[in-house]
Amino acid sequence: MDTPERNRLNTPVSKFEDSPVFNYINNLSPIKTVKSVHITQTFNSLSFSSPPSVFTSPHVSCLKESRFVSRHNQFGTSKPKVSSEDVNKVHSSEEALAIHGDHDSNEPQENADRGISVEDASIELSGEHTKFSVELPQALQYNCGSTSYDPPLRDDEANTLLELPGEAAPEVAYVQQIVSIEHEVHIQEMCQVEENGEGADCDWDSLLPNATDLLLFNSPNQAETFKNLMQKPLRSSMRLGDVMSLLPQSTLSNDQNIHTVDSVVPGAEHEIEANCSETVAINSTEPSQDTLADVDLSTSNPNEKMDDKVVSVTHRGTRRRCLDFEMASVRTKNSDGNSNASSSTTQSEVRIAANEKQLLPIKRDANSQRRMLPGIGLHLNALATFTDYKGIQQSEKFSSSGRQLSLASSSSLQLSASLEHQNLVPVTAERELDPSENGVQPAEDSSQAASEDFNQNSPKKKRRKVEPAGDTEGCKRCNCKKSKCLKLYCECFAAGVYCIEPCSCQDCFNKPIHEDTVLQTRKQIESRNPLAFAPKVIRNSDSVPEIGDDPNKTPASARHKRGCNCKKSNCLKKYCECYQGGVGCSISCRCEGCKNAFGRKDGSAQAEPEEETETSNKGVMEKALQKTEIQNIEEHQDSSVAATPLRLSRPLLPLPFSSKGKPPRSFVTTISGSALFTSQKLGKPNSLWSQANKHFQGVVPEDDEMPDILHGDSSPIACIKSSSPNSKRISSPNCEMRSSPSRRGGRKLILQSIPSFPSLTTHP
DNA sequence: GAGTTTGAAACT
DNA sequence: CAGTTTCAAACTC
Structure with a gap:
């Protein structure tokens, strides 16, 4: 896939990027930067996410999504600040960070207050042991705090961040997030694993409190319980080896995720390692050290949670796509900025290698995973993951209970978090965090690559297995041959997502490498039709004037924006956009012989497919129903993406088919939809949108069904509604704020997923 | 997997 | 705006 396209289209650039040298450079660059400036990096990292992806809308949304704030809120003030969209936030965040830095080392409670959650905990832990926290760059801490999922900063913020010296930042942030997540997971794992506990090196007890805080147990009881668990095991000093053991093979072999992160950002590494083990954290303090290498070496095999981790890894991969999507632009920046980085140094070359994979999506080898675009893809991916793992419900529970962690906002994150939690895979967290939000391709790659690598055992395979081969819906792929994936013919492009590996397109320009081209094309199309990338299906009578007018004619709550023009399919097949969208x-x-199961034009048919589903009517319907769960999830994600991240977490939405037809690519992606996502892919995107719209509209009902996490989102959604009438994805800041508490997760995803038009966004 | 059908997107 | 062509997904075999 890639190769051909690259060769043709990319030509110099693509080739250049493809070249191993380029990749290597990229890898190196990030590392250097990180090392060079820890703190700054952090910020950078933030900025990193911010960079607009090709698909503007998503990015914008992402920025907006800063919902992180909401998360932050949960976690604590500091994070919220970070998340907060306002540039001020950045500053505030910095301040907060600085504060945290102090606090972290000193006060655990603060963490709790902050809602720092995992990250903080990790830091604190390290701090206690080594006082790692202090040593850690503020940026890291900051990130940690903010991150955990924090969504990408706003553009403004991003810009400011970018200005900051650190270049590596984006990745750093990413790493941080991941770390934070991982911390949580790892902590748990570690507790379990380390029960053997050797050591007394660490004062786990002291740490534990923090850790618990970090964990973000929803209920105090949980926290206590957790503490108890933790104390036993944790008290023992954790060693890299332990950590390693905890970490799944994937981690080791694949480390990529971790390594990547590490390599990218020194601080990140620390954090990550910290997650893994205290020693790691210590190492982190010493960037130059090959702590990582040590870790790797030490780690022998962590069998235990390998599977889980693997799974998580897989998820990551998917997620990353979405993320990557968004990240694309970022990457470019990063690559540029990072390129500087010369000496990756310490983190050992191994890491670098791993990083390369992760960082450079392009590299991906063979798999080809092209690039999974970030953004939307995320959503889809997330969805897919969910489906695959099924843990969805569990995840929901998890989220509900632990929502704090991932749930936060981004659906993708949430998903990942939930999944991870379930799986207990720390690694995933990494991906979830930033990648999704950022959508950096590298992340994807890395994630995927990692997953693949791991998976050789199985991760990806699982995913794939679980998900239907095709993408499962989650990740859709196009098969464009002549459009170069720069026209609406291309589902990926239409969804605002970059094409990924799975795509069978030829001469594809819908890749991060061609971001400029994609953007231009997109603009052209939008100039021609401002709603070209908007969801085709509008949920709710509100949104659709049509519907409101004629109940009969428009039975369904959602309608296709333009209406279909079917002549032969009787609106009973997916050829029909209305049907496809589940409306x-x-x-x-202008259809002829309309027999749309979801509602006929004449009104004879019922409107709502969902309920009606005249499933009996059509096999299609049945299929749709079958997919419904998944779709629902996706939808949620999408919606979440669009509106709020949280939804992703929700696996099940009652939504009708809407999405079903196609799985949203990425979901999210949403586009970096869930990345992911502009998700654009409403296409199902439409459906997604429609669903999203529904969510907005009918937040309440959804909420009912929705898991707690979702509920969290719901509020945001509501906000969104208020803020943006029909749908549009953009969530208002307020919403974010609200949501933030519950959601920490990836808001970026949502943004991404949101199509350009969502201008709504801004909520402020 | 190849070929056909279909309707949206793009073009005129 | 209407008609035609192009395109890729959806569908069928």
Whole structure:
């Protein structure tokens, strides 16, 4: 896939990027930067996420999504600040960070207050042991705090961040997030693993409190319970070896995720390692050291949670796509900035290698995973993951209980978090965090690559297995041959997502490498039709004038924006956009012989497919129903993506088919939809949108069904509604704020997923 | 997997 | 805006 396209299209650039040298450089660069400036990096990292992806809308949304704030809120003030969109936030965040830095080392409670959650905990832990926290660059801490999932900063913020010296930042941030997540997971794992506990080196007890805080147990009881657990095991000093053991093979072999992160950002490494083990954290203090290497070496095999981890890894991969998507732009920046980085140094070359994979999506080898675009893809991915793992429900529970961690906002994150939690895979967290949000391709790659690597055992395979081969929906792929994936013919492009490996497209320009081209093309199309990338299906009578007007004609709550023009399919096949979107035909439709199960144009049919689903009517319907769960999830993600991240976590939405038809690519992606996502892919994107719209509209009902996590989102959604009438994805800041508490997760995803038009966004 | 059908997107 | 062509997904075999 890539190769051909690259060769043709990319030509110099693509080739250049493809070249091993380029990749290597990229890898190196990030590392250097990180090392060079820890703190700054952090910020950078933030900025990193910010960079607009090709698909503007998503990015914008992402920025907006800063919902992180909401997360932060949960965690604590500091994070919120970070998350907060306002540039001020950045500053505030910095301040907060600085504060945290102090606090972290000193006060655990603060963490709790902050809602720092895992990250903080990790830091604190390290701090206690080694006082790692202090040593850690503020940036890291900051990130940690903010991150955990924090969503990418706003553009403004990003810019400011970018200005900061550190270049590596993006990745750093990413790493941090991951770390934070991982910390949580790892902590748990470690507790379990280390029960053997050797050591007394660490004062786990002291740490524990923090850790618990970090964990973000929803309920005090949980926290206590957790503490108890932790104390036993944790008290023993954790060693890299232990950590390693904890970490799944994937971690080791694949470390990529971790390594990558590490390599990218020194601080990140620390954190990550910290997650893994205290020693790691210590190492982190010493960037130059090959702590990582040590770790790797030490780690022998962690069998235990390998599977889980593997799974998580897989998820990551998916997620990353979405993220990557967004990241694309970022990457570019990063690559540029990072390129500087010369000496990766310490983290040992191994890491670098790993990093390379992760960082450079392009590299991906063979798999080809092209690039999974970030953004939307995320959502989809997330969805896919969910489906695959099924843990969805569990995840929900988890989220509900632990929502704090991932749940936060981004659906993708949430998903990942939930998944991870379930799986207990720390690694995933990494991906979830930033990648999704950022959508950096590298992340994807790395994630995927890592997953693959791991998976040789199985991770990806699982995913794939679980998910239907095709993408499962989650990740859709296009098969464009002549459009170069720069026209709406291309599902990926239409969804605002970059094409990924799975795509069978030829001469594809819908890649991060061609971001400029993609953007330009997109603009052109939008100039021609401002709603070209908007969801085709609008949920709710509100959104659709049509519907409101004629209930009969428009039975369904959602309608296709333009209406279909079917002549032969009787609106009973996916050829029909209305049907595909799971909505009934409306007056606006020019279809002939409409028999749309979701609602006929004449109104004879019922409107709502969902309920009606005249499943009996059509096998299609049945199929749709079958997919419904997944779709619902996706939808949620999408919606979440669009509106709020949280939804992702929700696995099940009652949504009708809407999404079903196609799985949203990425979901998210949403586009970096869930990345992910502009998700654009509403296409199902439409459906997604429609669903999203529904969510907005009918937040309440959804909420009911929705898991706690989702609920969290719901509020945001509501906000969104208020803020943006029909749907549009953009969530208002307020919403974010609200949501933030519950959601920490990836808001970016949402943004990404959101199509450009969502201008709504801004909520402020 | 190849070929056909279909309707949206793009073009005129 | 209408008609035609192009395109890729959806569908069928």
